[in-house]
Amino acid sequence: MPLPRQNIEDRLVWHATVDGIFSVKSAYHLAVRLDQLNGRWRSQVSWMDKASWIRLWEANIPPKLKIFAWQLLNRILPTTEALIERKIDVFARCPVCWASSETMEHLFLDCPVARALWTQSNLDHLGEGLPRHTFPLFMKKLLAILHQPS
DSSP: OOOOOHHHHHHHOTSSSOOOOOHHHHHHHHHHHHHHHTTTOOTTTOEEEEEHHHHHHHHOOOHHHHHHHHHHTTTTTTTTTHHHHHHHHOBBBBBTSSSOOOOOOOIISSSSHHHHHHHSSGGGGGGOOOOSSHHHHHHHHHHHHHHHHH
């Protein structure tokens, strides 16, 4: 590589964008492209049908709850189980009840505090008839209820 004749100051350039400026969005798109090239791209939520996604985005709930539900459905909340999978050193028990490891299912269905909250709400029937560890079915039922007109 030839050196420039003029004394020009070095600068950082992000090659994933035309303007050379880094953004989280451009890093995400780069990561997706790399995963696609490496053949690792697959839907994390293949169990979700198109109708359920439509119910989520059309639900009459605040946008921050839609984003939270999207995180739940993609299983990307930082539960202790997820953090341990990422090799992050955390205490493996639920920080609320200390009775079990903190999984998505435990946090929203099995934890005694979660069960008490569901019982106090008018949605306590959602878990009825569902076998254990069926968080996807629970979320589908919840989305169907949230999509109903108020």
